[in-house]
Amino acid sequence: MKPLFRLFGAAMLIASSALQIQPAAAQKVLTIATDATFPPFESIDSSGKVVGYDVELMQAVCDAAKLKCNIINAAWEGMIPGLIAGKYDALISQLTVTEARRKILAFSDIYDRPVFRFVAKQGATYEFTPEGLKGKTIAVQTGTPMDAFVTKTFPQADIKRYTSGSAPYLELASGRAELHMSYEAQITHAFLKSEDGKGFGLLGPRYTGKDAPEFGEGVAIAINKRNVELVKSVNEGLAKLRENGALAALNAKYFGTN
Amino acid sequence: MNWTIIADSLPLYAQGARLTVLLTVSALAIGFGLSLGLALLRNSPNPWIRLPIASYTLVFRGTPLLVQLFLIYFGLAQFGLLRQSILWPWLSSPLFCVLLTFVLNTTAYTTEIFAGGLRHLPPGEIEAARAYGMSPWTIARRILIPAMLSRSLTLYGNETIMMMHATSLASTVTLLEITGVARNITLTSYILFEPYVTAAAIYLCLTFILVGAFHMAERRWVDARG
Numbered sequence: 363m364k365p366l367f368r369l370f371g372a373a374m375l376i377a378s379s380a381l382q383i384q385p386a387a388a389q390k391v392l393t394i395a396t397d398a399t400f401p402p403f404e405s406i407d408s409s410g411k412v413v414g415y416d417v418e419l420m421q422a423v424c425d426a427a428k429l430k431c432n433i434i435n436a437a438w439e440g441m442i443p444g445l446i447a448g449k450y451d452a453l454i455s456q457l458t459v460t461e462a463r464r465k466i467l468a469f470s471d472i473y474d475r476p477v478f479r480f481v482a483k484q485g486a487t488y489e490f491t492p493e494g495l496k497g498k499t500i501a502v503q504t505g506t507p508m509d510a511f512v513t514k515t516f517p518q519a520d521i522k523r524y525t526s527g528s529a530p531y532l533e534l535a536s537g538r539a540e541l542h543m544s545y546e547a548q549i550t551h552a553f554l555k556s557e558d559g560k561g562f563g564l565l566g567p568r569y570t571g572k573d574a575p576e577f578g579e580g581v582a583i584a585i586n587k588r589n590v591e592l593v594k595s596v597n598e599g600l601a602k603l604r605e606n607g608a609l610a611a612l613n614a615k616y617f618g619t620n
Numbered sequence: 621m622n623w624t625i626i627a628d629s630l631p632l633y634a635q636g637a638r639l640t641v642l643l644t645v646s647a648l649a650i651g652f653g654l655s656l657g658l659a660l661l662r663n664s665p666n667p668w669i670r671l672p673i674a675s676y677t678l679v680f681r682g683t684p685l686l687v688q689l690f691l692i693y694f695g696l697a698q699f700g701l702l703r704q705s706i707l708w709p710w711l712s713s714p715l716f717c718v719l720l721t722f723v724l725n726t727t728a729y730t731t732e733i734f735a736g737g738l739r740h741l742p743p744g745e746i747e748a749a750r751a752y753g754m755s756p757w758t759i760a761r762r763i764l765i766p767a768m769l770s771r772s773l774t775l776y777g778n779e780t781i782m783m784m785h786a787t788s789l790a791s792t793v794t795l796l797e798i799t800g801v802a803r804n805i806t807l808t809s810y811i812l813f814e815p816y817v818t819a820a821a822i823y824l825c826l827t828f829i830l831v832g833a834f835h836m837a838e839r840r841w842v843d844a845r846g
Contacts, residue, residue: 439803443812466810505807522794525803529694536697538712 392429392451392592394420395436395444400527401552402616403456403545406435415616419473420454420583422608427599438505439525442467445586452585452592456545458507458571458578468587470596472580473609477546478508480566481534481553488541490566495519501530501539508543510576511569531558547617625809626818629801636801637822643797644784644826647722651783654727659734659768660760673731680728686789688725693717693793718790726783733779737772738764770842777834781827788823798822 396404396416404414412435424431433454436444444450446466456476459469480490480500488494496518502509504523512521522539524530527548533539535558542549546564553559571577583600585593603609662677664670680688696702696711710716745767749759769776791800802815809815 439806440812442810443806446810447812463810504804510808523804524794525792525807532694532697536694536712537703538697 389430392424392431393449394424394431394433394452394454395441395450396420396433396453396455397438397441397527398435399438399529400456400548403548404435404454405552415612416454416456419603419609419612420452422603422612423583423596423599425599426602426608427595429595429599437525438503438527442584445584448586451589452583452596454583456548456581457584459580459582460507460510460578461575463578463584466587468585468589468593470583470585470593471600472582473600475570475580476577478511478543478569478577479546479549479564480541480543481549481562481564482541484561484563486540486565488566492516492518495541498541499539501533501542503527503530503544507576507578511574512543514576515574534562551617621814622809622811623814625805625811626814629805629815632796632801632804633798633818633822636796636798636819637826639790639795639797640784640787640822640826643718643722643787643790643795644780646719647726647787648780648783650719650723651726651730654723655730655734656765656768658727658731659738660764662731662735663738677728677732680725681732685721685725685786686792689718689721689789689793692721714790714793714795718793718795722783722786725786726779729779729782730776733772733775734768737768737770737775740771741767773834773838773842777830777838780834781830784826784830785823 396412396414398404398406398412398414400414402414403416404412407413412433417433420431420433423429436450438455441450441453441455442463445453456474457463457469458476459472463469480488482488488498492515495516497520498516499520499522500512500516501522501524502512504525506527509521509523512519522530522533524533527544530539530542530544531553534542534553546568549564554562554564567573569577571579583596585596600609603612658673661669662673692711693714696717702708702711741764745763746759749763754762787797788799790797791803794800796804798819802819805815806812
């Protein structure tokens with residue numbers, strides 16, 4: 363009975379000290395979600411850690427703004443509802459800023475302006491018009507700007523939608539999909555350089571936000587609309603990284619350019 | 621709460637429900653036919669017949685359905701040899717892959733359910749049938765199959781409900797059944813509660829229909845036998 367009692371006492375001690383720590387740690391740890399199916403921006407490495415451009419950027423922003431951040435992997439479909447519901451404090455996942463999203467979310471300053479491209483078998487030619495892509499299979503991740511764009515622009519194409527950013531590449535490699543649309547940097551750095559990407563290449567126009575409203579203004583960190591304070595701190599952090607060259611260094615590290 | 625989006629999407633849900641019913645009914649119908657035969661052979665005294673069936677049901681009951689679906693849909697597609705084979709037009713279709721997986725999975729469970737029902741059959745019944753001079757085919761048709769089905773009807777009813785709910789996995793390989801429709805609304809309209817509650821309500825209605833059907837079947841075939 364005695365050792366058990368002692369154990370109970372120890373447990374109480376730990377519990378009570380944990381309770382005391384709570385108010386002492388004044389700074390709340392922010393939960394930041396990313397959909398880690400989108401290398402090189404966000405993915406899971408072999409040890410199970412979230413890594414990538416966005417993850418490093420977010421960590422640097424948090425350090426610069428003196429925020430405590432915990433970046434976690436979350437399913438794409440639950441991210442925006444989760445942010446609105448307050449499960450997450452912010453999202454960093456190459457989220458494009460669009461009018462529809464501005465209505466429900468707050469965004470930090472834009473940190474990148476991606477280019478959107480198609481990828482297909484090398485040598486294949488397509489005419490990127492509604493008639494030209496009629497009946498062609500295009501794979502996209504559901505709910506992304508690419509999904510919105512192909513759905514509106516190529517209604518006669520056979521559009522296949524996936525919940526992750528990586529599944530379309532499997533479909534491209536297997537031949538189930540002829541075309542896939544994504545961020546140019548993602549296609550180049552995560553797919554074309556890999557073993558599976560041999561024999562594939564970029565094609566079609568280089569789309570940006572200027573070509574279609576679906577592509578948005580650029581990518582930014584999404585924050586709950588009510589959390590004006592956090593938008594401010596994140597923007598301060600971003601500004602610091604721009605000033606001290608850390609953002610340029612990160613771009614150079616991942617993409618060899620700035 | 622934003623129910624107008626749901627109201628606008630009701631035609632999509634109707635299409636999704638059609639696909640859910642199609643997948644459930646086809647998987648169960650094919651699985652039922654296969655299981656009848658496999659369950660009889662599962663209890664065969666010949667180990668060369670019995671053991672392969674036992675290993676098949678072990679593998680398909682011992683692994684998650686989602687893993688099986690991914691292996692068949694994404695996994696098989698990685699083999700170049702298969703992609704050039706005559707099977708590829710079939711295996712490249714998500715509908716075919718999903719149905720194949722569901723049939724293999726539900727057949728494994730149903731075979732074991734039916735075979736289990738048969739194991740408790742008093743040996744006297746079969747001996748009596750033999751004494752009457754019935755052929756093995758007649759014994760199967762008149763004694764074994766009716767006994768097997770009436771004994772396992774409740775368990776089999778559960779399996780059909782599980783199968784219907786498992787069709788939600790089809791949405792992971794682009795098929796827009798009920799769950800797929802809900803997920804698409806979530807991803808394009810950023811609401812989660814409303815689309816999934818709607819999906820749950822539809823599944824519940826479909827489950828009621830299944831439960832009702834099995835209730836009637838039990839009254840008709842099981843209670844009557846006493």
